[in-house]
Amino acid sequence: MxxxxxxxxxxxxxxxxxxxxxxxxxxxxxxxxxxxxxxxxxxxxxxxxxxxxxxxxxxxxxxxxxxxxxxxxxxxxxxxxxxxxxxxxxxxxxxxxxxxxxxxxxxxxxxxxxxxxxxxxxxxxxxxxxxxxxxxxxxxxxxxxxPEKFHGLTNTDLRYRQRYVDLIMNPEAKETFVKRSQILSSIRRYLDGQGFMEVETPMLVANAGGAAARPFETHFNALGEDLKLRISLELYLKRLIVGGMERVYEIGRVFRNEGLDTRHNPEFTLMELYQAYTDYHGMMDLTENMYRHVAQEVLGTTQIVYNGIEMDLGKPFERITMVDAVKKYAGIDWNEVHTEEEAKALAKEKHIEFEDRHKKGDILNLFFEEFVEEHLVQPTFVMDHPVEISPLTKKKPENPDYVERFEFFMNGWEMANAYSELNDPIDQRERFKAQEELLAQGDDEANTTDEDFLNALEIGMPPTGGIGFGIDRMCMLLTDAAAIRDVLLFPTMKSLPSDK
CATH class of the missing domain: 2.40.50.140 (Nucleic acid-binding proteins)
Known part of the structure; x- marks a missing residue:
């Protein structure tokens, strides 16, 4: 009182x-x-x-x-x-x-x-x-x-709502966004130097595919059609690979109708790039070289510190399969798990929640999320995911239960996701069909069939490596920012009564 x-x-x-x-x-x-x-x-x-x-x-x-x-x-x-x-x-x-x-x-x-x-x-x-x-x-x-100069603008909620005052009163906030701009410029210089071409693709789409996420939906009055905001950049960029543009990238906003936390905002900046005639190993090399280049150019060092934790971008990044990672940190050899029933029994034993629709590969991924992710502090490529969770990825020829995919981790966070891209239109149609079945079972993050994309694959897409980078998380690590909202100039906030 x-x-x-x-x-x-x-x-x-x-x-x-x-x-x-x-x-x-x-x-x-x-x-x-x-x-x-x-x-x-x-x-x-x-x-x-x-x-x-x-x-x-x-x-x-x-x-x-x-x-x-x-x-x-x-x-x-x-x-x-x-x-x-x-x-x-x-x-x-x-x-x-x-x-x-x-x-x-x-x-x-x-x-x-x-x-x-x-x-x-x-x-x-x-x-x-x-x-x-x-x-x-x-x-x-x-x-x-x-605000009074000695105390500055300390109210976190107000800092995000009135970023213009935050930038005036808190020099470190301005420095964060100066570095963010430098990071983006450095990425572009690196990719341009590797022969990539920057492009722009639609944000309003009829079919929001390319990722497992719930889209925002809207209505286009002029055409009387329902549209969605894109959740990914993937499917249009692959169309450009089909068209003969061998190296393309896009840095842009994507939108996912999901919750807010320290690493998630419903609109965020994604970079995706695609390179013809390479595979996911080529994407690993590119990722390692690009991260090293950006850190050296923007920070002047490949040794970074986030929240007191030192991470070394100068050393070769670790590469480990998802199966080996689960064996290392959970003590379970997935090669010895032969059926869906065995996988679900193990999940119950380890108190991992799953749904009836989940298959053996889904359960493996749940084990990975539960037991492995937090340990991946130093730069690490986790490779060879189960086919059930990778609908746009080439299967491994020697083991078709798994695909040529990797996720890049630092600080226990997923920083990038990459594939040897699926270019078989018949296989892709079957994968879309499986996604449609998941959608019918209540998975509102499943993809729907994109007939025009299938047509593009039937025209013919060369062997291709592709990757998506979370730009905001990269900026968080390189600026030692505690939350994603600290690297977004105007993060999404719940409206105040006066705003409505």
Missing amino acids: AQQNNKNAQEPDLNQLRKVRREKLANLQAEGNNPFEIMKYDQTHHSQEIKDNYDELEGKEVSIAGRIMAKRVMGKASFCNVQDLQGNIQSYVARDSIGEEEYKAFKKMDIGDIVGLKGEVFTTKMGEISIHASSVVLLSKSLQIL
Whole structure:
């Protein structure tokens, strides 16, 4: 109750401060100095650029633009800190340097206001690189109150809902998204250097296939048709391989109607790539080389630390089959499990929940999820999955119960999923038929038959390796971010009553 009373006591103060800011704006507008009518400002430098090139810029005039984050008014001279894209820089603002009227206007400016500031670069007696202002122009008036600077924006929910404030108040948030951009650029440079071509495929689709996930559904009024948001990039990219584009990739949003947690958001960034005339071994080599390249280029090292755990991208990544992994961590040799009944009996013995529709291969995967995943901290390729859980993958010729597939793990997380792609249209039709049966049994994540994709396979698709990367999880690991929402600028949030 005391906290509530304290909160209520503070609210009128905030309301009064907002009222004062609106009055300041009204006065400026009445005087013909409406900051919102200013169209542009000639910005010559940014804060860090000035600090990094001080020897060259000392005594020279620069123009910066940004947000006032601190201000100390001391009679005829004042100091302020201006924050821009690169950081912040101090400015010395004196009445005798900018003129009496402009200084009077500066003193009325508030924390959060956006200004343009021109002046000479110098160093204060305390050794701080600063700008001696000759002009300060108000470019935009802030009508809201920023969080108190010493505590920043600490409310996690509010940080995600008001990312624009988070970016202003928390430099580490901005740095995360700068690194995310660098990661994406580095991926593109690597793939472009390997001869891949970036493409774009539809987000609105009639058949949302290529993954085991529940799609979002919508209606297209103009055609009177129900459509879905894509859950994967796979089937359209394979059509391009059929068309002769031998190396293609796409980085884009996909949408899955599933829950929210630290590693899942219903819309997220997926990268898929397909390469003709290679297999899943080629995808392993590409993955290992690409991760190593990106870490070195963005972080300057292949040794990364996530939540205090060290992971080494410089060493060869471990490669282990799913059967061997289950034997290693669960103590069960799946080669000795010959029937579905034996598999289900083992599951009951180990208290693993399963459904009646689950077959032997499904049970193996449940054992893997229960006993193995958490141990896969260092970069690891888990290979050769059961055919039951891999409807788009080539079977292993020597053992058709398994397929040429791998999942890439780090920190106990699945980071990528790859196949030697199934290019047999007759086999693919049978796999789709099996998926349709699962759908009829209540599996709302099963695929439906895509006749146009089958037609493309009948035209002929070469042997192909393909892989899908979770870009957000990769960004989490490389930026040491605790949750997926920390690497998504605007994560999905439950609407507040005021939003509806």
